[in-house]
Amino acid sequence: MSASIFEILMAVGLGTIAGTGIGLLIGFVTKQQKSEWSAMTRKKKTINIALVLFFSAVCSAGIAWYMFTGSQTAL
Numbered sequence: 001m002s003a004s005i006f007e008i009l010m011a012v013g014l015g016t017i018a019g020t021g022i023g024l025l026i027g028f029v030t031k032q033q034k035s036e037w038s039a040m041t042r043k044k045k046t047i048n049i050a051l052v053l054f055f056s057a058v059c060s061a062g063i064a065w066y067m068f069t070g071s072q073t074a075l
Contacts, residue, residue: 015063019054024048
């Protein structure tokens with residue numbers, strides 16, 4: 001199945017938004033975040049960036065998989 005550029009950008013955009021929210025929420029719950037970026041240590045900044053990148057990639061991949069394979073089984 002071929003995908004249009006809009007469908008690809010939609011999957012990446014929605015995944016990035018969802019992954020950013022999840023990553024920041026997990027960072028907040030695990031007390032890895034401060035209210036100001038400059039108040040955080042380098043290790044905590046790295047952990048927060050890694051959380052956001054990881055969950056953004058996972059959410060983008062999950063949404064893309066559902067859009068291009070999961071929704072086809074319902075037809």
